[in-house]
Amino acid sequence: MAEMKEILSVVITNGSKLHELPVKHSQLIFIKDTKTIALDYNGIRTTYSNIVTLQTEQERLAILAPVCGLFYFILETSCLWAYEDKWNQITSPPHDVIFKGGATNDFPPVGNELCLYVAESENKLYRWDDTTIKYYCVGSDYNDIKIINGGGA
Structure with a gap:
């Protein structure tokens, strides 16, 4: 079976410019002024607003009772995580292009x-x-x- 490799593109914008971005499969959009994110997947853009910002990975790992349904954004690594019975890394650290x-x-x-x-x-x-x-x-x-x-x- 062929290896499947999906690339996630990341965009940073302001809420007033969000409507100018076309929906693009596997696009993750950080909306700075509203502190929300949007994900384009299969032709649909979904916006998420339940995000907790943490400074370091140690802060994330020290959370004794992570909340299902929240996203955790780590400033140190620029990675987004979610907790659903276990920690799930949503994004990889950004690479220089x-x-x-x-x-x-x-x-x-x-x-x-x-x-x-x-x-x-x-x-x-x-x-x-x-x-x-x-x-x-x-x-x-x-x-x-x-x-x-x-x-x-």
């Missing part, structure tokens, strides 16, 4: 497929490939282009 380094030597030895890597000294953009375990250049300074061969045109 862009890594800036002076050169490719500054990139981490193992990259992240969900991240773009900028080599500022080269003015080039790279992506990581988990299969080949290496970085590939996907964007280059247009001044580096010497010839554009349009084929048989």
